[in-house]
Amino acid sequence: MALWIQISAGSNEPIYMQIVSQISEAIAKGEISAGQKLPAMRKLAAELVINPNTVARAYSELEQAGLITTKTGSGTFVNDPKLRTIDAANINILAERMDSIVARGINLGINASDLAAMFRGRVDSFINKSQKREKENERDST
């Protein structure tokens, strides 16, 4: 378990957001499992050569999103996916973001079928990794 997070300083995306995105996606893909401990804020900050407050900001966002839980003195841990609840407001935000992508894709000249297929492909790549992980975990615990 080393350092899977890569930040690019030249990006227009804020550093704390890059961290949020990468950890979010890692959790969705099952690359980090429930209960697992994330790197300590100071350590991660040192490895990425950024300020600890920036990491704290990222972890704070992730906690607010319900993905992790921080315990003072102990560390930061990934939540159990089963605890997550589907909120209507979040669904709406997701729908709006989808609309934005759909408009962008169509305006780029991509037809409807290709666009849907593309999205399906991205979903599958998440699920495949997630299922791989589950198998590995089963084998490990055996």
Added chain:
Amino acid sequence: MALWIQISAGSNEPIYMQIVSQISEAIAKGEISAGQKLPAMRKLAAELVINPNTVARAYSELEQAGLITTKTGSGTFVNDPKLRTIDAANINILAERMDSIVARGINLGINASDLAAMFRGRVDSFINKSQKREKENERDST
């Protein structure tokens, strides 16, 4: 043809971006057709009670995205969709945005099938409107 653009001042999304999004989606849905003239910057600014420069900023973004063309002295017009070219760089950006949405959806507890179906639904709603428009245009020109 009145004013379909609605901006909310309290939104965290910048005003010029709200304009960009709404016009982009309107173009994708075919609610604005190729060759059609957009509202003059000053007029739109007056109607929305915002600064003309903000509208100029929005139109500038749309032009850079290849969706519209501005002609000094004449006005701003929607481009012909057939002229749009699919760029690899844009596809990658689209893929990244999809990944972000997929992670978000899965982490919210939505399963893969539902997520893909949801996206498909958004795509269809665009296409349906687009086709409706095409029929109306055929009828009008008859």
Added chain:
DNA sequence: ATAATGTATTAAGAGTACTAATACGCTTTA
């Protein structure tokens, strides 16, 4: 106790978003 971890506060610099005021150049139209 000591080390490790997260929390909180305050301050400052850099960059971005938006508004504002204004002037200029091109095109259409009377």
Added chain:
DNA sequence: TAAAGCGTATTAGTACTCTTAATACATTAT
């Protein structure tokens, strides 16, 4: 040709965000 309409460009200022920095504090683990 002159006026009106439209987009372009520049400069300035205010407000907000991102990031770093320097600390100090509270809780937990060893």
